[in-house]
Amino acid sequence: MKNIVIGQYIPGKGLFYRMDPRTKIISVITLMIAIFLLGSIPQLLVAFSVCAVMMWVGNIPVKRVIRGMKPLIILLLFTFFFQIFFNKEGKLLLDEVMHVTVVSVLGIVLWTIIWRLLARIGKFKTVLLLAYIMGIFVLFRFLPFGYSFTTFRFAIYEKGIEMSIFVIIRLVIIISLSTVLTLTTKPTDLTQGLESLMRPLKIIGIRSEDFALIISISLRYIPTILDEAFKIMAAQASRGADFAEGKLKDKVKQVISLLVPMFIIAFKRSEDLADAMESRNFVPGKPRTRIHELRFGWTDIGVGVFTLAALALTIVLKVIG
């Protein structure tokens, strides 16, 4: 358990690694706003190509960006189908009657079982999920046999297809942008950048230094605490506990038997840490110097100008269009 990676940061060189985290954060937010101002698929495709070129220039591994999208696939699918089902504008492209009958319901139950079994293999999960959803429509459409509970209409309109594609491209661009940020920025730099950007909030009483310190201490202790959890689990496993199997009740018991010692240790730890920090003259709220100083460079100016230009262009397009 020596190498728990927090965040998505991968060490590397390139355009985005040379940038100040503040510029990166602001640029990503600005570009996201710009993306939301775009109103048509062709415009989005242009933006998408620009992003792709940027990633290519910045040496960003495309594989990692795609992997960063995986956790959001459900969200992507949901928006996709939501648009297809509920958008009823434009030309009618498809209109089918779906039958909820004894046979089709049984078929779907069977289909679900097959899907779950296949999913156990562990590969192509996304493809399987898509196939499963498609399969449900096919079954409802082509198995109108046996006692019929009810029927419903499934209609797809032109605008629905268009919007779903539009929304998906927009989401993909936005996720890629944020992935570029997290891939090329160390969590600590990210925190420090946010801290620096949030400094004006002091006026309303929010101390961004405290926030940054909390995040950086959490980042520092996550591996330690995980390590500890594994040790406790190993100790309990050696006494016969089994975290993988067992009834829900047993599992709950085991989780509690893990959490209780972890909380006790965490309290002791935080007391110790507070002592250690105070003994090294940490005073909450007192100004401190920083070992990592943020500095803007030429890259920041370049990217900043590019970002502003992109925003200006989208605003112009919005006004004309």
Add this chain to the structure above:
Amino acid sequence: MSYIEVKDLSFSYTGKRMILKDISLSIEKGEWVAILGHNGSGKSTLAKAMVGLLEPNQGTIAYDGVVLTNDTAYDIRKKVGIVFQNPDNQFVGVTVRDDIAFGMENLMVPQKQMLEMIDFYSEKVGMKDFLDKEPSTLSGGQKQRVAIAGILAMQTQVIIFDEATSMLDPYARRDLIEYIQKLNQEGITVIMITHDINEAMYANRLVILKDGTIFSDGDKWSLFKQPEIFENSHLELPFSLKLAAALDDSLPEEKAVKDFLWQSISNT
């Protein structure tokens, strides 16, 4: 007056049971003192009081004539640092560099100077090649050395070690003590808190703490001649010292050695 003066110090966490009772202690600059005591004798409490983490109910602690109070604590902690028992619970930084910097950041040291200090002191404790490493990739002994570098970088004169080696393996322990010996030779005052007599042997002077009071305080060899002191304060003398005490400085007579050996065998 000595560099460190602890006078009639008493402390209680709850207000009822006194954990420290009338502790008085004078320590000179450059000394290496071991504070030895059984578990729960109040060693950590004393250590925390000495760096101003706990406020005494009675008595004073002074460094170089300045009495430790809420107002002076900040300046006194520039002179006195403490290394705690658990290497993990005192590592504040995300990397070795950040951790060494932590104290200096609090002291508002400019960045350029911090980088120089980090270079110098990480080299000194043998951690220069690890500056970008995260604590979870370091051993306990390495983490304790980082803690020492962080304290030294604050230009500290006195370092209190509160059982700082007790969670380390025997090799890391000896290694760390060798570093501490070097520091002491360079003039750093070392206060080594321990319950392990072998470790206390590195000091010349032993302060024995028992149930919150100073049970005895003096040159280690004179104390070793009175084994009852250790017995009474629930401390186990190492075999070699028991033997030495039994022989009582005289030339080893065969009979005395034999008697002692028989006795220690029949005791176990």
